[in-house]
Amino acid sequence: MTKQVIIEAKDLSVGYGDYVLLHDANYQVNKGDVFIIMGGSGCGKSSMLRVLTGLIEPLKGTVVINGIDMGNAPAEDVQRIREKSGILYQSGALFSSMTLAENIMLPLQQYTNYSVATMRELAELKLALVGLKGFGDFYPSEISGGMKKRAGLARALALDPDIVYFDEPSAGLDPISSHNLDDLIIEINRSLGTTIVVVTHELASIFAIGNNSIFLDANTKTILAHGNPRELLKNPPNQEVYEFLTRGEGK
Amino acid sequence: MQKITRNDFITEISGNDLHIIAEGSILNYDSDAFLHKLLAAIPEKLKNIRVTAQNLTQWDSSFLAALYGVVGWSKENAVNCDLSELPQNVQDLITLAYAVDRKPTHGNISKLPFLENLGKNTLENLQNTSNVVTFLGRICGAVGRFFTFRSIMRRVDFWSAMEDCGPKAVGIVVLISFLVGLILAFVGAIQLQTFGAQIYVASLVTIGMCRIMGAIMVGIIMAGRTGSSYAATIGTMQVNEELDALQTMGLSSIDFLVLPRLFSLLIAMPILTMFADFAGMLGGAFVGIFMMDLPYQEYWKFAFDAFNLKNFLVGIFHGFCFGFIIAVCGCYSGLNCGRNADSVGVATTQSVVRAIVWMIVATGIITLICMELGI
Numbered sequence: 014m015t016k017q018v019i020i021e022a023k024d025l026s027v028g029y030g031d032y033v034l035l036h037d038a039n040y041q042v043n044k045g046d047v048f049i050i051m052g053g054s055g056c057g058k059s060s061m062l063r064v065l066t067g068l069i070e071p072l073k074g075t076v077v078i079n080g081i082d083m084g085n086a087p088a089e090d091v092q093r094i095r096e097k098s099g100i101l102y103q104s105g106a107l108f109s110s111m112t113l114a115e116n117i118m119l120p121l122q123q124y125t126n127y128s129v130a131t132m133r134e135l136a137e138l139k140l141a142l143v144g145l146k147g148f149g150d151f152y153p154s155e156i157s158g159g160m161k162k163r164a165g166l167a168r169a170l171a172l173d174p175d176i177v178y179f180d181e182p183s184a185g186l187d188p189i190s191s192h193n194l195d196d197l198i199i200e201i202n203r204s205l206g207t208t209i210v211v212v213t214h215e216l217a218s219i220f221a222i223g224n225n226s227i228f229l230d231a232n233t234k235t236i237l238a239h240g241n242p243r244e245l246l247k248n249p250p251n252q253e254v255y256e257f258l259t260r261g262e263g264k
Numbered sequence: 265m266q267k268i269t270r271n272d273f274i275t276e277i278s279g280n281d282l283h284i285i286a287e288g289s290i291l292n293y294d295s296d297a298f299l300h301k302l303l304a305a306i307p308e309k310l311k312n313i314r315v316t317a318q319n320l321t322q323w324d325s326s327f328l329a330a331l332y333g334v335v336g337w338s339k340e341n342a343v344n345c346d347l348s349e350l351p352q353n354v355q356d357l358i359t360l361a362y363a364v365d366r367k368p369t370h371g372n373i374s375k376l377p378f379l380e381n382l383g384k385n386t387l388e389n390l391q392n393t394s395n396v397v398t399f400l401g402r403i404c405g406a407v408g409r410f411f412t413f414r415s416i417m418r419r420v421d422f423w424s425a426m427e428d429c430g431p432k433a434v435g436i437v438v439l440i441s442f443l444v445g446l447i448l449a450f451v452g453a454i455q456l457q458t459f460g461a462q463i464y465v466a467s468l469v470t471i472g473m474c475r476i477m478g479a480i481m482v483g484i485i486m487a488g489r490t491g492s493s494y495a496a497t498i499g500t501m502q503v504n505e506e507l508d509a510l511q512t513m514g515l516s517s518i519d520f521l522v523l524p525r526l527f528s529l530l531i532a533m534p535i536l537t538m539f540a541d542f543a544g545m546l547g548g549a550f551v552g553i554f555m556m557d558l559p560y561q562e563y564w565k566f567a568f569d570a571f572n573l574k575n576f577l578v579g580i581f582h583g584f585c586f587g588f589i590i591a592v593c594g595c596y597s598g599l600n601c602g603r604n605a606d607s608v609g610v611a612t613t614q615s616v617v618r619a620i621v622w623m624i625v626a627t628g629i630i631t632l633i634c635m636e637l638g639i
Binding site: 096168 | 416424501513514515
């Protein structure tokens with residue numbers, strides 16, 4: 014059975030002004046994948062994520078999400094796709110002037126007609142799903158870094174998204190919190206069928222959660238590998254990928 | 265045999281060979297001066313450099329920096345450099361320093377020729393102007409959404425901003441305006457005393473404060489106090505990716521962040537200007553009544569005679585315009601902040617400077633208009 018393609022990058026060039034980080038990238042993400050964007054520092058992983066989420070325009074090429082060409086589609090279609098996407102930023106990016114529940118209710122207020130009481134219940138449910146039951150009235154400054162990420166994830170899940178993007182979810186977390194977050198990502202992917210796109214260079218996370226990936230290379234500014242990370246480790250297409258996946262032991 | 269002796273480094277040049285001996289304790293060494301003198305003394309046809317240690321007891325990074333420079337020079341000039349007789353840890357550190365030989369391709373800002381630089385700056389300024397116009401247009405759109413009940417502005421944010429730029433700012437505004445009224449009265453009194461017309465201090469302070477000084481003082485205080493706070497708050501949100509989160513959620517940062525701040529300043533500034541006007545008049549009265557011994561009733565009679573509704577309303581209008589300028593400059597600087605701590609500082613400074621400059625420009629324009637209208 015062929016899988017449904019949910020994200021497709023076509024001849025995508027990423028960069029800022031005249032500075033090109035990555036050129037002519039082509040890849041596909043299937044519905045239900047846990048897709049990893051990996052590579053060394055400065056190879057353009059986070060910039061690629063910013064292009065996928067519409068925060069910056071690609072220098073060239075296009076991104077097709079759910080069959081909608083994000084560069085050329087009408088604004089309403091683009092907005093509809095964005096509504097069905099959630100993002101967890103490195104720091105959680107919670108609004109510090111709002112409680113956790115209010116943070117989660119914000120996208121609900123914008124895009125749904127639920128009553129305040131229903132939105133509050135939904136916020137509590139999302140918080141419970143990420144292990145923060147009862148924390149609705151806490152402010153971001155009152156919780157730890159790991160909890161902020163979980164709360165950020167709860168907000169990303171507020172509108173039952175088709176795709177959730179994660180920007181370096183393990184950054185700044187201790188190994189146990191990082192492991193727990195990986196478990197949570199797998200659980201969300203399995204239970205809700207959500208497609209997950211993760212930018213990371215944490216090998217433990219890559220092998221724990223990823224079933225599809227691309228490897229970006231800063232020197233050639235291209236995608237050097239595309240596939241399941243475990244398969245890439247077994248049959249590395251080139252030395253750079255092998256060294257990365259073995260923490261440089263293959264040097 | 266030529267022999268050049270340096271502090272703790274001994275260099276011996278023999279034909280095409282250079283022998284550098286590190287001796288004794290080499291701490292806090294001026295490696296740059298050593299390299300300059302060494303390179304000046306090196307013969308043109310040098311082929312080999314040998315570095316050895318002799319009773320080397322202590323060394324620090326300055327010792328390594330000298331060696332690093334020697335090795336770097338030898339690599340550039342294809343001269344063989346032998347460090348094998350140095351302690352193993354020194355050899356390892358120098359090898360490590362040269363392990364990655366990366367040539368940076370980004371970040372070097374080359375100096376452009378004058379005309380090219382002029383063109384680049386002109387284009388940048390045009391782009392900035394275009395950005396400001398776009399920003400003002402987006403604010404107009406957001407105000408339109410607000411009055412058609414489609415805005416996502418939260419009432420709680422508006423009241424929070426209102427509290428910050430209203431009641432919390434009254435104290436400082438009243439204090440500074442009182443002192444400005446006091447200074448105005450002092451300066452005026454010295455001049456008026458020569459004509460025996462001290463009583464007109466009351467008129468001078470009343471007209472000065474109500475027409476323009478009250479609004480300008482409130483504008484400067486609020487630009488430094490509230491405008492900078494807007495830039496810092498929104499700039500920090502940029503650093504923490506909160507603005508990205510808003511954008512990706514499809515929420516308008518103008519509705520969410522700018523409108524509550526703009527509306528609160530538009531309401532608070534005229535009220536604060538009124539407070540400033542009366543505080544300034546009180547300051548003038550303090551000098552006139554208690555220090556110049558002017559009769560109490562006479563002072564206030566002259567003050568109220570000079571109080572003119574047109575002047576007062578012009579001052580209030582200035583306050584309203586300044587409120588708009590401070591909110592726009594603060595929010596614009598914050599929304600265009602970079603993504604590091606330094607950028608937040610820059611954005612904060614920019615917001616205050618821009619606000620003050622534009623307030624002075626606005627004052628000039630309003631004054632011209634008032635002159636033309638005979639107000």
